[in-house]
Amino acid sequence: AQSVTQLGSHVSVSEGALVLLRCNYSSSVPPYLFWYVQYPNQGLQLLLKYTTGATLVKGINGFEAEFKKSETSFHLTKPSAHMSDAAEYFCAVSDRGSGGYQKVTFGIGTKLQVIP
Amino acid sequence: NAGVTQTPKFRVLKTGQSMTLLCAQDMNHEYMYWYRQDPGMGLRLIHYSVGEGTTAKGEVPDGYNVSRLKKQNFLLGLESAAPSQTSVYFCATSVTGRAVSYEQYFGPGTRLTVT
Numbered sequence: 051a052q053s054v055t056q057l058g059s060h061v062s063v064s065e066g067a068l069v070l071l072r073c074n075y076s077s078s079v080p081p082y083l084f085w086y087v088q089y090p091n092q093g094l095q096l097l098l099k100y101t102t103g104a105t106l107v108k109g110i111n112g113f114e115a116e117f118k119k120s121e122t123s124f125h126l127t128k129p130s131a132h133m134s135d136a137a138e139y140f141c142a143v144s145d146r147g148s149g150g151y152q153k154v155t156f157g158i159g160t161k162l163q164v165i166p
Numbered sequence: 167n168a169g170v171t172q173t174p175k176f177r178v179l180k181t182g183q184s185m186t187l188l189c190a191q192d193m194n195h196e197y198m199y200w201y202r203q204d205p206g207m208g209l210r211l212i213h214y215s216v217g218e219g220t221t222a223k224g225e226v227p228d229g230y231n232v233s234r235l236k237k238q239n240f241l242l243g244l245e246s247a248a249p250s251q252t253s254v255y256f257c258a259t260s261v262t263g264r265a266v267s268y269e270q271y272f273g274p275g276t277r278l279t280v281t
Contacts, residue, residue, distance in 0.1 A: 059206065082267045093170070093256055093272030094209075101267040140208065144266045149222055151197065152266045156208040 052077040052145045056157035064165050069113075069128040071160050073141030076122060082144040083124045085115055088159075089137045097139070100124060111135070136164045168192055170273035172257050178279045179247045187242040187276050189257030197260045198240040199224070199270065200232060202253040209256065215240055247280045254278070 057072040075081055082101050086094040098109025105117040111134075115126045124141060138159045147153030173188045189198065196217055201209040211224030213232040221232045229251060231243045244251060254277050258270040 084269060086272075091275075093274045094258075094270075095272065096269045099267075099269055146266055151214060151216055151222070152260060152262075152268065153211075154270060158206055158208040 052081070052143045052153075052155050054141050054143050054155055054157040056139075056141050056160050058160055059158060060161045060163065062163040062165060063131045065133055066130050069126070069131045069135065069162065071126040071139050071141075071162065073115075073124045073126065073157060074122055075124060075141070075143045077143055077145060079145060083115075083117060084142040084144065084154075085109065085113070085124075085126050086140045086142060086156075087137050088140065094140060097126070131162075131164045133164050133166065136162055138162070170257055170259055170271050172255075172273040172276050174276060175274070176277045178281065179244075180281055181248060183247050184243070184245050185247065185278075186244075187255055187257075187278075189240040189242070189273055191238055191240075191257075191259045191271075193259060193261075193271065194237070195259035195271070196237075196262045198234065199258040199260075200230070200240065200242045201256045201258060202226065203256060203275075204253050212242065212255075244278075247278075249280045252278060252280045 053076045055074045084099045085097040088094045098107045100117045108114045138161045141157040170191045199214045200212040215221045215234040218237045233241045257273040260268045260270045
């Protein structure tokens with residue numbers, strides 16, 4: 051069964067500092083990996099996704115993530131945090147469920163606080 | 167183009183009452199999902215639908231029922247609400263669930279409190 055582990059339910063960074071949000075996954079097949087962002091009182095929206103090909107994936111708002119198969123990781127980074135990055139971030143892995151449908155397993159989320 | 171909409175946005179129920187949450191999408195997506203979001207637990211799948219007239223159970227289906235009479239609408243029903251169903255409910259869609267590489271599109275959520 052697939053699973054996602056997000057290390058750190060809360061992360062605080064200073065404005066302008068590096069953002070690093072960690073995600074490790076387990077999957078029995080080549081994974082499809084996603085990062086979603088949830089701003090306060092809103093639904094989730096896609097930041098970026100890894101399907102196949104290049105292991106460094108660029109997303110919206112300056113975020114990127116690197117797929118490392120040997121480490122089963124898909125960490126999210128941004129070189130310089132902005133106040134508007136304060137949100138909750140979810141890592142997710144997609145696979146095929148027992149019914150043949152797309153089954154997405156979400157991590158518990160990491161709340162990012164940006165300190166001015 | 168509204169995307170995925172949910173009604174209502176907020177609701178307070180008393181234990182034992184019933185209600186229906188409505189999800190509507192205008193993207194002609196095939197698959198639709200209902201999730202609940204609880205602190206420290208991420209999103210958990212309640213029910214999903216692979217097309218009009220077809221629904222199936224997800225990870226936490228007990229206490230909920232669903233219907234998809236029209237392709238664009240997916241209803242989530244609580245027949246007898248319990249305090250354990252206090253949560254934020256999200257509807258999501260995807261172009262198709264037959265491929266696992268597609269992202270999901272989420273509605274803004276419904277905050278439900280059961281007292």
